[in-house]
Amino acid sequence: MYKHIIWDWNGTLLNDVDLSLTAINIVLKRYNLPALERTRYLEIFTFPVIDYYFKLGFDFTQTPFSVVGTEFINEYTARMLQVDLHKGAEKFLKIVNDCGLTQSMLSAAKVPMLETLTNHHNLRHYFIRLVGLDNHYASSKLEVGRDWIRELPYKTNEILYIGDTEHDIDVARELGVDIVLLALGHTSYKRLVKSGKRVFMDFSELILWFDSRKISD
Numbered sequence: 001m002y003k004h005i006i007w008d009w010n011g012t013l014l015n016d017v018d019l020s021l022t023a024i025n026i027v028l029k030r031y032n033l034p035a036l037e038r039t040r041y042l043e044i045f046t047f048p049v050i051d052y053y054f055k056l057g058f059d060f061t062q063t064p065f066s067v068v069g070t071e072f073i074n075e076y077t078a079r080m081l082q083v084d085l086h087k088g089a090e091k092f093l094k095i096v097n098d099c100g101l102t103q104s105m106l107s108a109a110k111v112p113m114l115e116t117l118t119n120h121h122n123l124r125h126y127f128i129r130l131v132g133l134d135n136h137y138a139s140s141k142l143e144v145g146r147d148w149i150r151e152l153p154y155k156t157n158e159i160l161y162i163g164d165t166e167h168d169i170d171v172a173r174e175l176g177v178d179i180v181l182l183a184l185g186h187t188s189y190k191r192l193v194k195s196g197k198r199v200f201m202d203f204s205e206l207i208l209w210f211d212s213r214k215i216s217d
């Protein structure tokens with residue numbers, strides 16, 4: 001039985017795909033680039049996010065990635081309090097908590113943003129630590145993840161990671177922890193399932209699986 005869950009935030013707990021699309025489309029329009037639709041977004045979004053921006057057609061010889069990346073974050077941040085958690089997310093955080101597991105967050109966002117949003121959604125008390133990056137260019141969570149794993153008082157086989165992207169799969173593999181995925185976020189089900197990992201369509205499926213493990217373990 002797991003003793004700790006490491007959560008991804010964007011797309012896994014927070015339902016921010018539409019917000020991300022809104023924000024990137026504002027920036028794309030500013031640079032006269034074609035608008036991005038949801039289906040394509042779920043196929044091309046990736047980490048490091050600079051690769052995704054490149055696929056969108058940005059010319060970094062004209063405008064540095066740091067500039068367009070900041071423009072996206074500004075549009076995102078201006079609207080970030082308008083989005084909700086995924087249906088069932090809070091219920092599951094409580095179930096996990098009531099089962100005696102501890103939880104933390106490992107995000108490519110900056111910690112102050114994570115503090116603001118978890119407080120806004122009244123979730124902060126569920127997490128023993130919010131681990132994030134110190135910049136908003138979303139390169140990799142691996143380094144901070146490694147530090148966090150070393151600090152946690154659990155063996156790697158006692159830790160479950162829950163995420164929504166291929167980067168989460170890569171990070172979990174490098175950290176040596178199990179991962180399950182939610183196809184509610186920034187990557188299509190089709191891409192996630194190629195990993196061979198367990199992929200849930202929503203929190204109700206995840207809750208059923210979690211409950212069944214409790215009985216079998």
Ligand SMILES: [Mg+2]
Binds near residue numbers: 011163164186
């Ligand atoms: Mg995510």
